[in-house]
Amino acid sequence: MERVQDDPSGDQGSVEIPHSLLWMLFNRKGKGKPNGKKPPTEEKKHYLDAEYTKVRVVDFELKELVVLPREIDLNEWLASNTTTFFNLINLQYSTISEFCTGDTCPAMSAYSTTYFWYDEKGKKTKCTAPQYVDFVMSSVQKLVTDEDIFPTKYGKEFPNTFDSLVKKICRYLFHVLAHIYWSHYKETVAMDLHGHLNTLYTHFIVFIREFNLMDPKETSIMDDLTEALCTPLPPQNHVTER
Secondary structure (H helix, E strand, O other): OEEEOOOOOOOOOOEEEOHHHHHHHHHOOOOOOHHHOOOOOOOOOHHHOHHHHOOOOOOOOOHHHHOOOOOOOHHHHHHHHHHHHHHHHHHHHHOOHHHOOOOOOOOEEEOOEEEOEEOOOOOEEOOOHHHHHHHHHHHHHHHHOOOOOOOOOOOOOOOOOHHHHHHHHHHHHHHHHHHHHHHHHHHHHHOOOHHHHHHHHHHHHHHHHHOOOOOHHHHHHHHHHHHHHHOOOOHHHOOOOO
């Protein structure tokens, strides 16, 4: 039996409390709260607000833009679209780059995920978001301008590794888009550019899905946004002019 001393100011004698009761008092856990701790409050995802997700800059089905034309070579089509997405996402990031600093974004993160950079030797490095994006844009620029990887001359063959390189590029570009939504959506809305961002993201997702360029697990952190943006809107509200 555990002996607990009363408050000295009281006039009662000692009280015996069973061990089982003590264990319950000092070790009880809140219902649904691991280790008895209150779960952290999940930050609201403003980019999911209906007033924002309905804003687009096109009034047609984006899937029509990504389907491989009958007369075009697959690798040519992938190369053309990948280069275009690189340029557009780079441009979109540049609109908020002044807000993305080592102080505001000490890690390259999106929701509960932190992205690490791996150099050519496979060394893992944690870096700030602007550093990560700079690594992404520099490495992708190097790839898409390499004539041996993204050939532009007639008759030149694509390398056997082309498909894996395109998937790598798409993975990097997705990280940038996810970071913009998670960390800089307010600035994007303030500049009235969220319609462009929504359209770019939707177009990109439709493209990578059409050609299986990313594992669904890799894009799952943005599934709620993908569902919201890829769901057709009523015809009368499909386009919001800005």
